[in-house]
Every structure is written in structure tokens, then in C-alpha cells.
Amino acid sequence: MALDALVQERSAPGSFQTTDSLPVDRRRTYWREALSGTFGAMDITVPDEVYSGTIRATPVGRLQAVTVDGDCLSVLRTRRHVAQGGEDEYVVVNQLDRGVARLEQGGRETLIGPGDIYVYDMARPGRLILPQSFRTKALVLPRDVLGLSESDLAHVTASPLGPGTPLRGLLSPFLAGLVDGAGTSPPRAGELMARNVVDLLGVLVDEVLGRSSADTPGGNRVLLLRIQAFIDRHLADPELTPQTIARAHHISLRYLHKLFESEDATVGRWIQRRRLEECRRELARHGNGVVIAAVAHRWGFTSAAHFSRVFRATYGMAPREWRNTRA
Structure with a gap:
């Protein structure tokens, strides 16, 4: 069953x-x-x-x-x-x-x-x-x-x-x-x-x-999960980049990108996706009582216009439409 x-x-x-x-x-x-x-x-x-x-x-x-x-x-x-x-x-x-x-x-x-x-x-x-x-x-x-x-x-x-x-x-x-x-x-x-x-x-x-899981696919998976958890903890930091992530985990930039090959996204795309998910969740939770630009900046987007463009490209509607619909 x-x-x-x-x-x-x-x-x-x-x-x-x-x-x-x-x-x-x-x-x-x-x-x-x-x-x-x-x-x-x-x-x-x-x-x-x-x-x-x-x-x-x-x-x-x-x-x-x-x-x-x-x-x-x-x-x-x-x-x-x-x-x-x-x-x-x-x-x-x-x-x-x-x-x-x-x-x-x-x-x-x-x-x-x-x-x-x-x-x-x-x-x-x-x-x-x-x-x-x-x-x-x-x-x-x-x-x-x-x-x-x-x-x-x-x-x-x-x-x-x-x-x-x-x-x-x-x-x-x-x-x-x-x-x-x-x-x-x-x-x-x-x-x-x-x-x-x-x-x-x-x-x-x-x-x-x-x-031992060292130097095995399982070991690599654990490292990837640690990196993803690190990204989640630092999403609000606009300086979060693949370079800073690689340095924080003492690995090369090339190796970092290799770890993300199984995720159907580059490191940069992964960061953007997680930021968009958190913004989308916050807009739905607070509805009309929240300022869209403030939410975007809170999750690491430095430009409200850029945030609106990538939000629409990802979800098929503008942040304001999503917020009003959920409200």
C-alpha cells in the first residue's frame, strides 16, 4: 500500500x-x-x-x-x-x-x-x-x-x-x-x-x-546540507555570495559549485530562490499590513525593482498581486 x-x-x-x-x-x-x-x-x-x-x-x-x-x-x-x-x-x-x-x-x-x-x-x-x-x-x-x-x-x-x-x-x-x-x-x-x-x-x-562517510556521496551530501543551513541563516545579508560561502566552509569555489550540481540550481540561484520563498511566505502571512520593499530588503534584496522582476518571473505575478490575493 x-x-x-x-x-x-x-x-x-x-x-x-x-x-x-x-x-x-x-x-x-x-x-x-x-x-x-x-x-x-x-x-x-x-x-x-x-x-x-x-x-x-x-x-x-x-x-x-x-x-x-x-x-x-x-x-x-x-x-x-x-x-x-x-x-x-x-x-x-x-x-x-x-x-x-x-x-x-x-x-x-x-x-x-x-x-x-x-x-x-x-x-x-x-x-x-x-x-x-x-x-x-x-x-x-x-x-x-x-x-x-x-x-x-x-x-x-x-x-x-x-x-x-x-x-x-x-x-x-x-x-x-x-x-x-x-x-x-x-x-x-x-x-x-x-x-x-x-x-x-x-x-x-x-x-x-x-x-566512514568521509569522501563519499553521503559525506558530500552532509556538507551540502550544512552549506544550505548556513545560507538560510545568512539570507538577510546582502553580501552573501558563493565566494563568502566557500571561504566560510574552507572549500574552493569550484568545489562549492560542484556540490550544487545535484540541486538543479547554481549557488546564486539557490540563494535567490530561498530569499524569494521567505519573502513570499512573509507577504502571505502579513498581507496588506506589510511594505513590500521592506520585506525585500529584510531578506537580502538590495533593489526593490530587481526583487519585483525576479518575483514575477518566478511566480507569475507581481509581489503586490500576491500580497493582495493572500490578504
């Missing part, structure tokens, strides 16, 4: 499920059904009185971005559930934002703390215990998208991925940003971030398994 079909079957795109508006005596049943409907067949133990529970689920290409806030619970997925549920083609990449957890899968038991990233394999039985209120941000993705062999997946399941390492520190904000921004950013931006998350996750798994 394709993930798009799975999403439609379980919850509508951009779905929001919460117990908050329900009578107390109906919350427990609703919460268990909402969790099973999102993550598949399992036995769920929750307190007699569920005080609060919320699930936000949004498809991003072939992935599904899910945020769950709730009170304590325990879930058990048995071999019977695996056989009857049809979710064995998927894995869940989780980041625990708040609370603690104990995960048992693949013969391992591990404690998960805030900020930890871990993989849960839907094809294997497992148990997850969350003894207090929690928040998780998760990606549900087909196992073929992750690109791991069954042996590799068995080794990383139920193990915190790279705690305290620079690579994990790079993946964490990408994962959180993808889940938080799902459904609000342009489709291309969401799919690009999803690809970045999957690529980073694959390199992180290589690191956990002791395989």
Missing part, C-alpha cells in the same frame, strides 16, 4: 485530532482509536482518565509528518498486529521533544530522553512506554525510502541515533522543522527538506554502524 493511500485511509491530509473538546468519559476510547489509526494496529494502555491528547498528521510526499502530545501511555505491537495490520512496509523515525520513554524492539531495551532520535520498525514486534506527559515529532516513511538493508535496520532499531554528535545536532532541527512546517511550506520546499532529512539519517546510520 502506498503511503498516500495509507494517509487517506487513516486520517485526512493536515488532520488534527484532539481529546480536548470531548467529555471526559469518551476521551480514553477516542485517544486509543486515534493512536491506532495513525500508527497502526497495537494494544494501547492509557489511564482511566485521559486529560489531554493531540495528534497532528500531514503528508509530505511519500512521508507522513506527525506530532503527538499526550499523557502517559504504553503501546504493544505483537506479531499478530504485524501480520494483520499491513504496516510492515513502514518505519517510524521519532524525536522525543518532551518526557522520557522506554523502547523495546529487536531484542534491545533502551531509555529515550528529550532530543533523542530513534527508529521504530513496524515490521517487528515492540513495546514503547511513556510514563509521563510527552511530545514526539515523527516521520512515517516507507522502508524503501530509508534505503537501509534489513540487517542495518535491525542494528539501529531501538537505539538512540548519535546522541551528542555534530551530525545528530544537524539532523535534529531539520527533522523538527520538517514536522512543524508540514503543510505550510510550498510542496517543493517540503519535499526538499524531506530528502535532506532522509539523506542525513542515512549518513547518521552509517556513523552509528561504524562506516
